[in-house]
Amino acid sequence: MMHRLFLPGTALFWIAVLVLWAAVRWLPPAVERPPVAAERRLPIDEVARHASPENCWMAIDLAVYDVSRYLPEHPSRSGIVEPWCGKEATEAYRTKMKGRPHSPEADELLARYRIGTLARP
Amino acid sequence: MHRPRSLAIPLISTTLVGLTVLWAFPEGLGFWRSVAIVSGWAGCGLLVASLLLMIREARLAAWLGGLESMYRWHHRLGVSAYLVLLVHPLALAAAGWAESPALAWAMLAPWQQGWPVWLGWAALLCLMTGLALALSPAMPYARWRGLHNLLALAIVLSLGHLLLLGLDYLLLWSPLLALTFILWRFLRADFGLAAHPYIVARVDHPSAEVVEVRLQPLARPLAARSGQFVLAAFLDGSGFHGCGEYHPYTISGIAPGGEIALDIKALGDCTSHLQAIVPGVAVRIEGPFGDFLGDPPAGPQLWLAGGIGITPFLGVLRSGPLRYPARLVYLHRNDTDAAFRDELAALATAEPRLALHVVACGDRLPDLAAVLPAATALAGHDCYVCGPPGLLTAAVRILQQRGVRPAHIHFEHFDFR
Numbered sequence: 392m393m394h395r396l397f398l399p400g401t402a403l404f405w406i407a408v409l410v411l412w413a414a415v416r417w418l419p420p421a422v423e424r425p426p427v428a429a430e431r432r433l434p435i436d437e438v439a440r441h442a443s444p445e446n447c448w449m450a451i452d453l454a455v456y457d458v459s460r461y462l463p464e465h466p467s468r469s470g471i472v473e474p475w476c477g478k479e480a481t482e483a484y485r486t487k488m489k490g491r492p493h494s495p496e497a498d499e500l501l502a503r504y505r506i507g508t509l510a511r512p
Numbered sequence: 513m514h515r516p517r518s519l520a521i522p523l524i525s526t527t528l529v530g531l532t533v534l535w536a537f538p539e540g541l542g543f544w545r546s547v548a549i550v551s552g553w554a555g556c557g558l559l560v561a562s563l564l565l566m567i568r569e570a571r572l573a574a575w576l577g578g579l580e581s582m583y584r585w586h587h588r589l590g591v592s593a594y595l596v597l598l599v600h601p602l603a604l605a606a607a608g609w610a611e612s613p614a615l616a617w618a619m620l621a622p623w624q625q626g627w628p629v630w631l632g633w634a635a636l637l638c639l640m641t642g643l644a645l646a647l648s649p650a651m652p653y654a655r656w657r658g659l660h661n662l663l664a665l666a667i668v669l670s671l672g673h674l675l676l677l678g679l680d681y682l683l684l685w686s687p688l689l690a691l692t693f694i695l696w697r698f699l700r701a702d703f704g705l706a707a708h709p710y711i712v713a714r715v716d717h718p719s720a721e722v723v724e725v726r727l728q729p730l731a732r733p734l735a736a737r738s739g740q741f742v743l744a745a746f747l748d749g750s751g752f753h754g755c756g757e758y759h760p761y762t763i764s765g766i767a768p769g770g771e772i773a774l775d776i777k778a779l780g781d782c783t784s785h786l787q788a789i790v791p792g793v794a795v796r797i798e799g800p801f802g803d804f805l806g807d808p809p810a811g812p813q814l815w816l817a818g819g820i821g822i823t824p825f826l827g828v829l830r831s832g833p834l835r836y837p838a839r840l841v842y843l844h845r846n847d848t849d850a851a852f853r854d855e856l857a858a859l860a861t862a863e864p865r866l867a868l869h870v871v872a873c874g875d876r877l878p879d880l881a882a883v884l885p886a887a888t889a890l891a892g893h894d895c896y897v898c899g900p901p902g903l904l905t906a907a908v909r910i911l912q913q914r915g916v917r918p919a920h921i922h923f924e925h926f927d928f929r
Contacts, residue, residue: 394591397643397647400594401640499614
């Protein structure tokens with residue numbers, strides 16, 4: 392019984408992968424959101440006030456991100472990411488493990504949580 | 513099979529999958545991301561359960577209802593794990609789809625990812641290829657065994673996938689347990705640490721394509737009884753070079769000093785080569801396994817043997833007087849193929865409780881409807897069948913048609929792929 396499920400299961404998997412690839416290739420891209428006219432400028436002191444997992448801001452590459460909603464979804468264990476809440480985390484973001492940067496997909500995901508730019512002191 | 517033992521494997525599997533999923537169950541995440549996490553860990557739990565059943569230990573096999581049952585569940589759980597793990601990357605992509613199709617594709621496309629995802633993909637592809645090959649019945653045994661190792665590689669790669677994702681150390685108990693089971697199997701069974709050393713003491717040829725070897729223990733003998741089976745690997749000695757592969761053979765006789773007799777029919781490359789075996793060859797024995805004919809219920813019995821399937825019945829007859837009346841139907845092709853016919857005739861003369869019917873079938877399939885007793889003559893009998901798969905299927909069907917309940921029909925498939 393289980394042996395007979397191997398082929399249809401494998402075929403369905405590759406069909407789903409192919410459908411996704413075709414959708415990305417041929418579906419029209421999502422409409423870009425209009426750029427924000429003037430971003431909030433947030434000093435590092437303000438970022439530091441959001442240093443808990445439930446209220447977690449981080450400064451990465453001179454931008455500020457509110458990652459509170461994303462934190463539970465991050466694949467690493469909480470002890471790796473949470474210490475960077477309320478801090479300048481550019482280096483940690485670029486060297487997540489063994490000196491490797493995050494993937495382009497992670498960059499795209501991070502952009503969705505941007506709330507302003509880091510104000511220089 | 514006893515009811516409590518038949519429930520042991522499903523209970524252990526449910527516990528392993530349940531514990532793994534419970535430990536890693538996500539809270540507060542979106543639906544598809546939760547599905548991805550649960551499918552990943554459920555697949556991991558199923559793999560651990562499947563690998564536990566790959567361990568070849570006599571006590572474990574006796575506790576879990578026999579090696580055949582373990583291997584049957586090993587296959588079921590392995591394929592289930594694979595199917596559940598296929599959901600894992602697709603659910604991750606589905607979680608990204610809400611944001612954009614491009615993000616969904618980025619979750620799957622390896623060139624947009626790093627080592628954690630590359631290892632995940634490599635593990636899944638190894639599992640896919642390994643299973644496709646493992647489920648190929650036509651592949652020669654030696655190549656099949658070698659390629660089966662792809663499945664072990666999949667486990668190692670998936671452990672790397674989890675480690676590089678930076679998952680909580682507590683969550684790693686499940687893949688580490690899987691790795692432990694693989695090492696246990698390799699070292700104890702394949703490498704032979706659990707095997708008993710024996711030596712070939714005597715060789716006979718009861719028919720043109722069957723060799724009988726009598727094996728003398730070099731250390732503590734197996735605590736076995738006739739009718740059980742062992743896994744034996746024939747090594748080198750006295751100018752003979754064995755193939756070293758473990759194959760199952762029924763014990764067809766046990767002498768007081770622990771000497772055991774095995775009968776080997778030329779069915780493949782290794783067993784054909786063994787027809788030329790000589791005394792003095794070293795043998796590694798694992799087991800004993802199985803409980804065919806082990807503890808029969810009180811009452812008359814029907815024994816149906818096809819070809820080399822005579823060995824468990826021969827073993828019981830050689831071990832002493834019968835406790836209950838038995839009618840033995842022995843099917844063979846022709847005179848040169850009929851191993852042990854003379855010995856069986858002598859045993860039947862000396863054993864008043866045995867009724868022997870030797871039937872030569874030629875090269876055709878036997879007419880079982882004519883050979884097997886009528887429904888009235890089968891009343892109250894326990895039926896034991898041993899022979900090739902086609903004979904088993906046909907005999908079980910006819911016996912059931914003649915009113916024998918499944919609980920009273922006993923057989924072993926002897927298929928360990």
